[in-house]
Amino acid sequence: xxTSPTIVxxxxxxxxxxxxxxxxxxxxxxxxxxxxxxTWVLWVYPQDVERVLVELRSYEAERRSEGNRPSDPPVxxxxxxxxxxxxxxxxxxxxxxxxxxFGENFWMLGRMDSTQVAQGEWWRTITSLCxxxxxxxxxxxxxxxxxxAGLTSQxxxxxxxxxxTVLAGSLGNAMTTLIHGPGHxxxxxxxxxxxxxxxxxxxxxxxxxxxxxxxxxxxxxxxIAPLMAGAVLFGFLGTGGSxxxxxxxxxxxxxxxxxxxxxxxxxxxxxxxxxLSARGQMWAxxxxxxxxxxxxxxxLAFQG
Numbered sequence: 429x430x431t432s433p434t435i436v437x438x439x440x441x442x443x444x445x446x447x448x449x450x451x452x453x454x455x456x457x458x459x460x461x462x463x464x465x466x467t468w469v470l471w472v473y474p475q476d477v478e479r480v481l482v483e484l485r486s487y488e489a490e491r492r493s494e495g496n497r498p499s500d501p502p503v504x505x506x507x508x509x510x511x512x513x514x515x516x517x518x519x520x521x522x523x524x525x526x527x528x529x530f531g532e533n534f535w536m537l538g539r540m541d542s543t544q545v546a547q548g549e550w551w552r553t554i555t556s557l558c559x560x561x562x563x564x565x566x567x568x569x570x571x572x573x574x575x576x577a578g579l580t581s582q583x584x585x586x587x588x589x590x591x592x593t594v595l596a597g598s599l600g601n602a603m604t605t606l607i608h609g610p611g612h613x614x615x616x617x618x619x620x621x622x623x624x625x626x627x628x629x630x631x632x633x634x635x636x637x638x639x640x641x642x643x644x645x646x647x648x649x650x651x652i653a654p655l656m657a658g659a660v661l662f663g664f665l666g667t668g669g670s671x672x673x674x675x676x677x678x679x680x681x682x683x684x685x686x687x688x689x690x691x692x693x694x695x696x697x698x699x700x701x702x703x704l705s706a707r708g709q710m711w712a713x714x715x716x717x718x719x720x721x722x723x724x725x726x727x728l729a730f731q732g
Contacts, residue, residue, distance in 0.1 A: 433460065433471035436480050445470045451487050452480060505709070507581025510590050511574045517720070518558065518573075518617060522566050525559035525615070535559060535615075537727045540680075542605040542612035549730070553601035554594065554723035559615040569617040572665060576624040583631055584701045587713030589624070592691050594716045596623025599691075600684030607679065614677050619684035622662065626688030627695075629658025634696035658685075 437448050445461045445468040452459040452472065457480060459472045472480050525535050538555030545552050560566040581589045597620025604612060604619075632654040662685055695701065704712065 437470040505581045505586040507578045510586045521558040540614035543610040545605045551723035551726040553598040557617045573621040580628040585709040587709035591712040591716035596688035599687035603683035619680040622681045623684040623688035626685035627692040629654045630689040631692035631696045
């Protein structure tokens with residue numbers, strides 16, 4: 429019976445042989461490696477050759493499959509400062525909106541009123557995001573807003589997420605004005621909250637589409653996974669009837685999500701987070717805060 433070893437793999441790198449030797453060791457197949465000084469070889473006994481070749485082909489296929497998976501994006505930020513700022517801002521405005529401050533009725537000055545917005549009071553598209561009807565309304569927007577913003581901050585960075593969220597909420601309210609026409613009244617951060625959800629879903633969708641050419645058929649479902657997750661969350665959290673005070677305002681949820689989707693797509697196509705430095709993130713975050721401050725300044729300065 430022939431017992432001389434048979435070479436089943438060779439490489440100029442010792443590591444390549446060592447990796448495949450681990451596969452055979454896990455299968456309890458007797459094997460060995462040797463080198464002539466320039467090439468490394470992996471050998472087995474003749475009775476195991478057929479099985480070994482099958483296992484090595486399977487190993488190679490798995491390696492190619494792993495290599496074709498899209499890379500995970502780097503975690504830019506966990507958004508903790510974002511979340512604290514977001515919670516403090518909404519919490520501080522809650523009693524101010526209900527009870528006023530310095531003799532001013534912030535509820536009337538800041539609420540979303542499509543009639544007033546159409547007449548030029550653009551700041552209402554932002555100030556209305558800071559006002560809430562009751563503690564349950566506030567808590568829902570703080571919890572889900574923090575969740576979506578925390579996830580998005582990992583992809584976009586804390587500052588850019590904050591700016592994009594404010595813009596998505598404002599654009600969503602502006603779109604609601606165009607679609608609904610006069611007479612639409614609304615308050616609450618939910619337009620911005622669903623804007624952040626759209627931002628996250630579409631940014632990640634576009635990012636994954638860039639890798640579609642290298643994906644195998646079994647992994648291409650990963651491309652649309654963010655859209656599916658966004659749609660499910662929107663359907664579960666964003667639909668319902670209106671109560672007349674816009675506590676649940678489906679139109680504004682839809683327009684906020686659409687605005688966030690558009691912003692997320694633009695940021696992904698331009699690969700903006702990767703181009704933005706730490707200083708750029710800081711300035712983006714300050715710009716988001718400044719927009720809120722400017723909006724309330726206008727509300728107080730130009731009140732009728």
